[in-house]
Amino acid sequence: MNLKALGYWKSDEMSDFPDPLELVDSTWDSGEREIISDYLCQGQTARTFMGSSRCRLCGKSNGSSELTDGEYIWPSGLGHYVMDHSVRLPAEFVQHVFRSRQVLDEAEVELTWWMEESARFQVRIKHDG
Template identity: 50%
Template sequence: MPELREHPEGPVRLLGFWGSPENQELPNPADLVDPEWEEEERLSVADYLDHGQVAGYWMGSSRCRLCSRLNGSRDFTDGYYLWPEGLSHYILDHGVRLPAEFIDHIERRRNVFDELDRDVTWWRENAART
């Protein structure tokens, strides 16, 4: 069975955090808009992002850097990457394309889960004791 973690010793990689007038070291989402990005793949990536594990909460909501919409106050993770709650908005509503390495990561993760052996024995036995 494939491993669930690619880099267990490495840091979680940040994804989808944007620059601001005060911090211009981070990317500008407008530079990553790709109107040619296929809708089916965008929907799949956004779904993955929306189903991450909550990694933290912030005191206020972030605003979209492109349309000023309120965009959430949480961070999500899958144990490899960490992203802000509103990242799927950038993908679905603005066509902001994420790096191919991350798209490949999503596909590998989904394949790992599809290939898991499944055993209902534990659940059947323990549910009866509940």
């Protein structure tokens, strides 16, 4: 399985990566940034590191793990760059976030599976008293 990585920044070891300062877009709508930032903060933890990284733009301690949604992977502090520094992410990712939200909004919630399954296993659970 391949996960597309985003939000990794230039460092001594990784000189080909972008500098977040060059991606700051102060015109990016704050409502849209909030949605993207929320999404980034709600990812599933993929890996955890010893010690946290610092924000390249303000120096704040900014996460020590990587999060994923099963398609993309990013450092846990990426939401901070988006929300607090207006660091732009690729349009493809922004569209992915909006598409995922729309799929969830439109999803039908099916309750019969839970009712049937729980009825099947509750008889095997012993009740005290």
